[in-house]
Amino acid sequence: xxxxAALLFAPATSNxxxxxGVQKADGLTINLGVVPASAVKRAHPQMHxxxxxxxxxxxxxxxxxxxxxxxxxxxxxxxxxxxxxxGREWNVPLRPMTVNGALTYGGYTTFPRDSDYRIGxxxxxxxxxxxxxxxVHFTWAHD
Numbered sequence: 001x002x003x004x005a006a007l008l009f010a011p012a013t014s015n016x017x018x019x020x021g022v023q024k025a026d027g028l029t030i031n032l033g034v035v036p037a038s039a040v041k042r043a044h045p046q047m048h049x050x051x052x053x054x055x056x057x058x059x060x061x062x063x064x065x066x067x068x069x070x071x072x073x074x075x076x077x078x079x080x081x082x083x084x085x086x087g088r089e090w091n092v093p094l095r096p097m098t099v100n101g102a103l104t105y106g107g108y109t110t111f112p113r114d115s116d117y118r119i120g121x122x123x124x125x126x127x128x129x130x131x132x133x134x135x136v137h138f139t140w141a142h143d
Contacts, residue, residue, distance in 0.1 A: 023121075023136035027068040030121050032138050034059050037108050057113075057142070062106040063094055063121050075127050078105040081120040081135075084112070094121075111142040 022031050037058035061080050065073040078094040094105035111117060117140045124133040 021138065023138060025136045026134045028073065028123060028134050028136075029066045029070075030123065030136050031064040031066075032119065032121060032140075033062045034119075034140050035062070036060070040108075057110050058108060059111055059142070060106060060108055061092060061094060061119070062097075062104050064102070064104045065123055072103055073123070073125065074103045075125060076105070077124045077126075079122045080107065080109070081122060082109065082111075083118040083120070085115050085117075088112075114143050116141050 021033065022029060024030070037060045040060040063078060063080070065076060065078070067073055074096070080092040080094055081089065082092065083089045090109070092107045092109045094107045097104055097106045119138045119140055120135050121138070122133045122135045
């Protein structure tokens, strides 16, 4: 697991180029990372059900979420809403995953082309129950 933690929280590479990878909204701080799925799949082939193939377009999204006190949020439903230039959009459920005892949310997706993407992270907390989810947006360049 230490190798996966290093991979997920390593400095950005060309494929992990989230612009401004930390966003804050409504008392939450959300960190987003995007890494090649093949690197995660090698260490943990069954994580999130695995990926369909080894395409360079398959990526693993990981979000670490903290409340205003700096405590990790461990009781949320998290979805990534991805917008591709040109109008295509889709949702990726981010499932809880524990790396070195720290809970994050992650999931695989395919970015079909080398392009800029807008990734919205939508967080619906179970406690305290909020009527509206918290949403932040990131820009990511797939190259």
